[in-house]
Amino acid sequence: MSEHHGEAIKRHRAARVLAGQATDAADLASLLDMLGLSAAEGLVPPADRPAPVIPPARRSVAERQAARALASTLLGPAGH
Numbered sequence: 001m002s003e004h005h006g007e008a009i010k011r012h013r014a015a016r017v018l019a020g021q022a023t024d025a026a027d028l029a030s031l032l033d034m035l036g037l038s039a040a041e042g043l044v045p046p047a048d049r050p051a052p053v054i055p056p057a058r059r060s061v062a063e064r065q066a067a068r069a070l071a072s073t074l075l076g077p078a079g080h
Contacts, residue, residue, distance in 0.1 A: 008041075009045075011037055011041045012041050012042060012045060014035065014037060014041075015032060015037045015038075015039070015041045015042030016042045018031045018032060018035070018037070018042075019042055030070075033059075033067070034067050034070075034071060036055055037055075038055065
């Protein structure tokens with residue numbers, strides 16, 4: 001198994017776990033975005049994919065700070 005394939009499997013599993021934990025589609029979209037995953041990564045297992053999924057574009061500094069603030073509000077400060 002190549003390193004890329006192993007990473008694709010991890011991303012697929014992470015997207016599936018988030019889908020199982022999300023309360024609705026908007027919640028899932030938010031969780032996927034926070035982790036830099038796409039919904040497509042959870043649809044088809046990597047072995048069956050015809051081509052690799054390209055991760056979403058990197059977010060701006062302001063978008064990353066807003067995501068961190070939201071995560072901190074929802075989950076509490078990091079490390080606690």
